[in-house]
Amino acid sequence: MIQSPVIEFKSVSKHFIQNGERKPVLHGISGTIQRNSVVVFVGPSGSGKSTLLSLCNLLISPNEGEIIVEGKEVREWNISKLRQHVGIAFQNAPVLDGTVEDNLLLTYKLHKKQTYSVEQLIAFTGLPKNLLQQDARSLSGGQKQKLSLARTLANNSSILLLDEITAALDPLSTHEVEDLVLRLNKEENKTVVWVTHDLAQAKRVGDLVWLIEDGRLVERASVQDFFAAPTHERTKQFLMGEAAWTL
Numbered sequence: 212m213i214q215s216p217v218i219e220f221k222s223v224s225k226h227f228i229q230n231g232e233r234k235p236v237l238h239g240i241s242g243t244i245q246r247n248s249v250v251v252f253v254g255p256s257g258s259g260k261s262t263l264l265s266l267c268n269l270l271i272s273p274n275e276g277e278i279i280v281e282g283k284e285v286r287e288w289n290i291s292k293l294r295q296h297v298g299i300a301f302q303n304a305p306v307l308d309g310t311v312e313d314n315l316l317l318t319y320k321l322h323k324k325q326t327y328s329v330e331q332l333i334a335f336t337g338l339p340k341n342l343l344q345q346d347a348r349s350l351s352g353g354q355k356q357k358l359s360l361a362r363t364l365a366n367n368s369s370i371l372l373l374d375e376i377t378a379a380l381d382p383l384s385t386h387e388v389e390d391l392v393l394r395l396n397k398e399e400n401k402t403v404v405w406v407t408h409d410l411a412q413a414k415r416v417g418d419l420v421w422l423i424e425d426g427r428l429v430e431r432a433s434v435q436d437f438f439a440a441p442t443h444e445r446t447k448q449f450l451m452g453e454a455a456w457t458l
């Protein structure tokens with residue numbers, strides 16, 4: 212398979228200023244995300260996973276290093292083009308006032324470009340068509356996530372950044388959202404970067420796993436190697452620690 216990087220992190224460091232103090236969060240992260248892959252970021256709480264994700268569509272900027280998206284440094288992109296190209300979804304999917312259809316049409320109004328019809332989008336998500344006229348705020352958490360993913364499809368984003376998108380969902384909705392993301396990956400060629408705390412989910416969805424600890428990329432491996440044959444002692448400790456939590 213031809214490897215084609217869509218995101219490259221080059222010695223990326225990030226700190227925040229909190230109460231006048233410099234708080235380092237990421238330390239010289241380097242690595243590449245290949246086109247059409249599903250890369251899962253795992254690691255302890257507070258290790259910097261969401262921060263690394265948020266740098267990719269410039270929700271925040273790096274202090275040092277570069278993030279190259281499709282060959283161009285993020286800060287050189289036109290920001291609205293970057294955010295159209297690199298969609299991001301969070302645990303609580305935001306929906307706008309109005310019907311489900313209004314929510315899906317908003318993307319078209321913003322970008323004046325329609326790749327898929329509203330009917331195609333709703334069919335792709337597996338949501339029933341009769342939901343189109345329903346108030347979007349009345350949807351369940353799982354339905355809101357599917358709507359949010361449909362918006363990234365409407366946007367024609369080719370990279371999807373997903374931050375704990377199933378953390379608040381029941382197991383059935385979690386599996387449905389996973390299936391939807393994997394169809395976006397396989398059928399629509401979306402590259403997916405997925406932050407999760409759920410190692411079973413990482414096994415189900417990932418091609419590659421990155422372990423982030425204390426703002427450092429500790430291990431980057433195929434999902435099989437990560438769980439069956441991790442090379443780093445810290446990965447083994449992390450997996451043992453997580454296994455203890457889930458007993």
Ligand SMILES: Nc1ncnc2c1ncn2[C@@H]1O[C@H](COP(=O)(O)OP(=O)(O)OP(=O)(O)O)[C@@H](O)[C@H]1O
Nearest residue numbers: 227228229234236255256257258259260261262263
């Ligand atoms: N805007 C901010 N200002 C100050 N500190 C921040 C800010 N955003 C994140 N942090 C800090 O950066 C560190 C990394 O946070 P981040 O959310 O990236 O971790 P994470 O690995 O995604 O954690 P979790 O798994 O709990 O979501 C944390 O200590 C967090 O408090």
